Amino acid sequence: xxxxxxxxxxxxxxxxxxxxxxxxxxxxxxxxxxxxxxxxxxxxxxxxxxxxxxxxxxxxxxxxxxxxxxxxxxxxxxxxxxxxxxxxxxxxxxxxxxxxxxxxxxxxxxxxxxxxxxxxxxxxxxxxxxxxxxxxxxxxxxxxxxxxxxxxxxxxxxxxxxxxxxxxxxxxxx
Numbered sequence: 001x002x003x004x005x006x007x008x009x010x011x012x013x014x015x016x017x018x019x020x021x022x023x024x025x026x027x028x029x030x031x032x033x034x035x036x037x038x039x040x041x042x043x044x045x046x047x048x049x050x051x052x053x054x055x056x057x058x059x060x061x062x063x064x065x066x067x068x069x070x071x072x073x074x075x076x077x078x079x080x081x082x083x084x085x086x087x088x089x090x091x092x093x094x095x096x097x098x099x100x101x102x103x104x105x106x107x108x109x110x111x112x113x114x115x116x117x118x119x120x121x122x123x124x125x126x127x128x129x130x131x132x133x134x135x136x137x138x139x140x141x142x143x144x145x146x147x148x149x150x151x152x153x154x155x156x157x158x159x160x161x162x163x164x165x166x167x168x169x170x171x172x173x174x
Contacts, residue, residue: 046170049105049166052098056095056102056114056162059091059094060121063091063094064159066088070088070128071152092122092125099118113161113162113166116161116162117155117159120151120155120157123151123154124151124154127151
């Protein structure tokens, strides 16, 4: 082999090495880009879920504040202030709206836990209405219906279960 042939082989080898190196760099960049895109999407999804869960819990907290006041008024045999029923309906509508977003964002376990919170709130509301109607008519409370304390406990336990499910969903690996 003469010097010209050796130079040609060297040049071809250099070109092949450059092409292989560039191809490897392109593939590596593409894989890195995909990974970064997935990671950013997962982060965005976690943030959207976190916001949805926080909005739901905030709505429930506002309801719980009124529920505690309602309980105090009932225990002290005080009249319930005018507008309380309207405020209660407004708060429950807010919880229902936040629930819809939690159901959309998921996952199913968190949506189910949020639905249990909503059902326990509805049960509490129904119990409060029945108690008020019975008291207004002078009818004694029934022993076979859950007590106010039991209803309060049911709401509290469902909120704790929701928080646990939400935390697990947010901590789950992507």
